[in-house]
Structures are given as structure tokens and as C-alpha cells.
Amino acid sequence: MGFEQLVAKLDKSRMLGLILSEPDELEMYYEKYGGVELPERVREVAFPRDLDSIVFTGMGGSAIVGDFARGLLLDRASAAIEVVRDFKLPLHVGKGDVLVAVSYSGNTVETLRCAKEGVERGCYLVAVTSGGLLERYASKLGAAVYKLPTGRPPRTALAPMLAAALRILERLNLPAPTPKSSTSGARRVIEEFKADPLGCLPASIAARIKGSVPLIYTYQPYSPVGFRFKTQVNENAKYHAFFAELPEADHNEIMGWEGLLTAKYHPVLIRGSEEPGEIAAILDFWKQIFKERGIDSSELRSSGGGRLSELLELLVSVDLASYVLALLLEVDPTPVNIISRLKRALDERLNIEKRVITELEL
Helix, strand or coil: CCHHHHHHHHCCCCHHHHHHCHHHHHHHHHHHHHHCCCCCEECCEECCCCCCEEEEECCHHHHHHHHHHHHHHCCCCCCEEEEECCCCCCCCCCCCEEEEEEECCCCCHHHHHHHHHHHHCCCEEEEEECCHHHHHHHHHHCCEEEECCCCCCHHHHHHHHHHHHHHHHHHCCCCCCCCCCCCHHHHHHHHHHHHCCCCCHHHHHHHHHCCCEEEEEECCCCHHHHHHHHHHHHHHHCCCCEEEECCHHHHCHHHHHCCCCCCCEEEEEEECCCCCHHHHHHHHHHHHHHHHCCCCCEEEECCCCCHHHHHHHHHHHHHHHHHHHHHHCCCCCCCCHHHHHHHHHHHHHHCHHHHHHHHHCC
16 A cells, blocks of 8 residues: 555544644744743742743643753753653742743643642743643733644644744743754655655654564753654554663663563664764664674664754654554554543543642632
8 A cells, every 4th residue: 555545544634744844833833932922920920030940841742842942952051951740840949940831732730730839839930832721820820821733632733832942942041042944954854755755764764663662762962852752653653662861771771682582672773963972882882782683773863954953853754753653553643542541531530620720720
């Protein structure tokens, strides 16, 4: 069956169009969000002139924008950038910190609880959402709301979320890059995909993953893409995948290659231009281990052009790879039925939504 036939049969919600529009959406929403100002005060909290840290709180496809923001500024900003995926904030988060609450639906319980807790501790709140309770809560407090496009899976809204994050960092006087001249690598990947959907590099990686367990390895500042690839394979292809970061994996996971191989594994190495000599030597060693064990591996390398450009290029590549894998496995990439079942089960058992509405006094 050809590519167009697979898309027509399986991609009922046209996930592909959302992936291919990522560079356009980043540029479009970056311009749109240029008009959003951070108010001088949110509740009793003044706009932070002397910034200690920025905390992104969210879950799943919403939280990952915090990882991208952290990767972009990890060694370029004096303020700490932290990502919280939980019902509670760490104890150290409070007065002097900016709390960016990201929830695509606006109804993510963990994010709402952290937003309320942060405000009570004196954080300056900013909201990124398509609506729901988070928009209501932020508006009630007078906080800025970066409004996301509606009617799509959260994981497909990363480009608008990233545009919002870049504008927020910019408003906080941090050295955030701009999308200008940063989308050419991603656009090249898209053109190569359109020219040969099942023969381009992302599709080739997908085909090699099929029937094996993908083990994804990378390093900062590309780690957000490695984790994104793992989660996209999970949600789009409904398929297990695992991610580990270098050089940490040199001190533990690498030993798994010495033992009994209990499954068919396929390592994927994600690389970029900001690769220290130590990491290059480490990856050469890992590849030698794969060769000794008779393990086939893949490599995805960005083409340069700056950190944001490389992250975008790799983002589009892994999103396309996970999409093609879904087609090869003959599954619709959009639905996440088990996640939906879990949310319903929790709400039925704990009556979470009503409890959160009461807690937020909405």
C-alpha cells in the first residue's frame, strides 16, 4: 500500500498536516504573541525585575515546551529554568520566581494545582493554554494568557507553545532566540519528506524501528528532542520506546549491552553541531559496542544553523518518524484511548474536576 493510501486509511484526523505546519506555526504564533504583555502585577505580585528562576509546570505534550526552553538557555541565561511534572511544586519555588503554567486543555489537574500553589507562595503567574479552567483562573488574577489554537491533540501544539515560551523569555529580558532564520532546516526536512515520504531519513528510521524496541540516546542541548521522540512514538505509534541522556548513560545503561539481549533493540543516536569531543568519543565507543553485539542502529544529525534551528529541524524529523511508524504499524496516530480512559477513571473515582473548581474558587 502506498503512502497516500496509508494516510487516507489511517490518519483520520490528519495529524500529518499539523506536523508539516510546525515551522509555519512557530513563526505565525511568535508574531501573534508579540502583542501579549506581561502585566506589572499579578494579584499582589509585582513583575520580577530581579529574576531568580522560571518554573514551567505542565504534563505530557504541554510540559515538553519547558524542556525546550531549558535546552535553549541552559548555558546562556543566569536564571535557572526548571520543569515540574507533578501535583506539587518543589519547596524552593516561591517569591521571586516566574511560574509558567502550560496546559493545552486548561483542565490539567496537576498544572492547576501547581498554579494555585505557586500563586499562594508569591510566584508571578503566566498561563499558556487554549482555554478551560487555567484561562479562567489566570484571567481572574490578572495574569497574562498566551492563547493556543483549539481542537487538536496537545502534542501537536508544541510550535505555538514554543512561540509563547520564546516571547515570555524575551519579556523577562533573557537571551531568547527568535524564529527568524531558524526554520530553514525544518523546512528542508519537510521538503525531503514530501518528495519521498517513505524513503526519506525519518521514514527509514521508522522502518528500522518497526519490530524492535527503540532506545534513544542524545545529550544537551538536544535532550528535549530525544525525550520528544520517545513520547511521540508512545502516543502516535502506540509503541514502547525508551530514552537515556549522555553522558549519564555511560555510567549505568551501557552495562545492559554486556548482558543477555532479551529483545530486539534498535538504538537511535540524535546528534547536532554542539557536540563536545568527549561526547563524540563516547558515541564512537557506543557504536563499537553495537557492532560487537550485532545491533543495527540509526543516527539523526541536525545540519547546524544555531541552537533553535537545530532543535526545530530535529523536532520535525522525530515527529515525522513517529508518524510514519504509526502508519507502518497500521494505527491511527491521533487517538490516545488509554490516557482518555485514565482521566475518566480518575474523575469518576475522585471527582477531580469539581474539586479543582472549588479549590480555585471559580
